Amino acid sequence: MLTARDWFDDGTVFVVDVPLACCALETQAAARGRAEVDLAAVPAGAAVVVTLSGTLTAPVLPAVEAVLGQVPPTRTVVAFGACACVGGPYWDSYSVTKGGGELVEVDHFIAGCPPPPEALTAFLEEVRRDRVA
Ligand code: SF4
Numbered sequence: 001m002l003t004a005r006d007w008f009d010d011g012t013v014f015v016v017d018v019p020l021a022c023c024a025l026e027t028q029a030a031a032r033g034r035a036e037v038d039l040a041a042v043p044a045g046a047a048v049v050v051t052l053s054g055t056l057t058a059p060v061l062p063a064v065e066a067v068l069g070q071v072p073p074t075r076t077v078v079a080f081g082a083c084a085c086v087g088g089p090y091w092d093s094y095s096v097t098k099g100g101g102e103l104v105e106v107d108h109f110i111a112g113c114p115p116p117p118e119a120l121t122a123f124l125e126e127v128r129r130d131r132v133a
Contacts, residue, residue, distance in 0.1 A: 002039040002070050004048065005031050007121075013047045013128050014039075016075075018067055021054030023081035023114045030117035039070065047131050048075045049124065052100040055083040055090055061103060068104055076127060079106045080120060082113040089113065 004014035016039065017027045042048060050071055056064065068077075079100045082088035087098040100106050110119050 002067065003036045004039045004042055005034040005036055007031075007034055007049075007124050008128055009035060011043050011046055012131050013049060013124050014042045015049045015051060015124065016067070016071055017051045017053055018064055019053050020056060020060060020064075021083060023083065024053040026114045026117045027051050027053040027080055027120055030120045047127050048072055049078060049127060050075050051078045051080045051120065052084040052106075053080045055088060056097040056100055056103065057093075058095045058097070061097070064103060076107045077104055078108045078110060078120070078123065080110050081115055082111060085109045085111060 002016060004016045007013045007015050015031065017024065017031065019027065048071055050068065052064070077100065079085045083090065084100045087096050090096040091098055097103065108123060110123065112119065
């Protein structure tokens with residue numbers, strides 16, 4: 001079962017995190033205390049944001065693709081951290097992709113190694129503003 005966090009506890013923005021490496025500690029810190037629901041229970045009209053948090057190595061790509069395949073195509077994909085943006089410090093490793101853009105269309109990039117949890121929430125506040133405007 002895939003779950004999503006009701007980020008603002010108001011049914012507007014739901015986040016599906018794909019935890020891949022150390023950046024996931026930051027997204028998990030940002031998500032602490034936020035209600036988790038079955039992705040299938042996300043209301044129509046809500047924004048669904050997928051965060052790629054960490055290093056995308058060749059062995060994990062099928063699992064990441066499987067997650068993306070379960071998320072509505074209207075999702076917003078966020079590359080959280082240098083690894084998910086461009087490969088980070090491991091960009092020249094044979095097994096590391098040069099960012100999530102090699103796998104899926106990325107809508108927003110958050111730089112840093114790692115970025116702070118607040119950087120994710122700041123972007124999600126923008127998403128929420130656009131959604132309710
Ligand atoms: S960007 Fe830095 S902190 Fe984030 S997963 Fe890569 S190495 Fe780890």
